[in-house]
Amino acid sequence: MGKTIIEKILQNHTEDRVEPGKIVWIELDVRSARDFAGANVVKNFEKHFPGEKVENPDKTFFTFDCNVPANTIAYAENQHLCRLFARKQGIQVYDVDAGIGSHVMLYEGLALPGGTVVGTDSHLNIMGAIGCFGQGMGDSDIAFAFKTGKTWFEVPETIKITINGTYDYPTTGKDLILFILGKMGAAGALGKCVELYGEMVDRLDLEDRITVASMGTEMGAISIVIPPSDEIIKFYRDMGKKFNPVFADPDAKYSQELEFDIQGLRPHIAKPPHPDDTVPVDELDEIKVDSVFIGSCTNGTYKDIKIAADILKGKKVAPGVMVKVVPATRETYGRLLEDGIIQVLFESGVIVSNPGCGGCAQGQIGMTGKGEVQISTSNRNFKGKQGSGFTYLASTVTASASAITGKIATLPARVIVRK
């Protein structure tokens, strides 16, 4: 019987027979912990395996991205506990300057198509962007993974979604995933993998794939897995990486097969406090914006921030609106600097911070206050997640357009310039 992508990836990493519902041991290509929960991973490891070594320091990483640099004593102490453990074990730390761990892994080629990655980040299933198995887990599980290089996993069923039709700029991958999320609902793919197909999906570049995969968690999915395109495979081959990209068998068995028509899809937005409560932006009543956040593992790439700068260039942020831009990684930040993009943002009145999780993690670049309306390019707008205000989720295009007009209910087409 044929297998889905996730079934084949797991089968390539286990001696057990893989089928949905079965629990199997899998070999892990990457085991990671971030500053959130990292200290508990270390404490668990030292309690249960005192004086012992991690299975393979070359496959084990710390990635600090939540509170960078630490602005609470608790975070500072936790980060330093991880650093000391890492030095002793010979583990590489992507420290407070490096940016979002999942993006570091994706862009440095630690995560590869067909691979397996675990860590303490609940959005680590973002690895599905390149056809890689990624999964966030608790600190006991990750301590065990550090020690053994393995974890167990219940093989999920897979839903196949085919997207019919295409869209053009200013609609982006973010609008596509917000639309799909609205159709699926918060528990629409609970405990399952989702494979995406269709002409538009084939066309998505790495950045849009990251955006789409980063919101699988918001529909309850184990992961959204996108079959790697030639462009994705070339990206990692050019790095000199060796890997086996995995594709579904033609006779793979899916628990459900869905089709969505997106011809001419308009920009979408998620209303607070539910990421799956999505509507076309132009159907919202006029809403005044107090703040804008552009960044996160969903939309913090070079491409995103370049889009923001293209829209904001030569214009000013609306009076009274606070606009915060957080590049995903140090590498992104460097390119933005080199290409004069940070200068453009600065001149239009934007706050640009050092790389990291930014608005999604308390502390790095401020939170919203009571009654504050924020438009954010991130993936979650639950009550309290980004402060006590109201957070709308949208694309970088919509967020940037709103920064200029000071209102959400603005048709992006009126203010954007063509790419």
Add this chain to the structure above:
Amino acid sequence: MKPGILKGRIWVITDPDTDKLINNIDTDMIYHNAHLAVTEIEKMGQYAFGNLTGWKDFPKKAGEGDIVVCGTNFGSGSSRQHAVDCFRALGVQLIIAGSFGAIYKRNAINSGMPILTYPDVDDAKIKSGDEVEVDLEKGKLKNITTGEYLPNADPFSIVQMDIYRAGDLFEYAKALG
């Protein structure tokens, strides 16, 4: 070596009004968040089912070696380990349910707490107080009180048995060397 066959007295967790198995028992009904600061397992038993209508006195009634039978989606909700540990504290040796919440399942397996998924739980002829015998490896169930065999449950997976036999996930890691 931990036993592969368990025998014990059954508690069928039913709604007192309808007498039907309760589905979707979440972690707040099992172990309320008011008691999350408790860290010693021995102290957790007293709060088991403390927020589940009709079962608040469960800790007083339950005894060493008892088996708990529940409906579908048992343990949905938060990731709290307390919701597994409170049963271990009471000496409950097995939890059988129509299905489990994913994180609950992960927590139970990692801590070596035996759980069995039992798709036919609604049709099983068992009532509270019956004595049952359960073969974890085969998923076979027998009601000793009535002498009847029951529909099979899903057997333990290899992984689940590995961790259960070792004690917990960390003991299993030590056994791997």
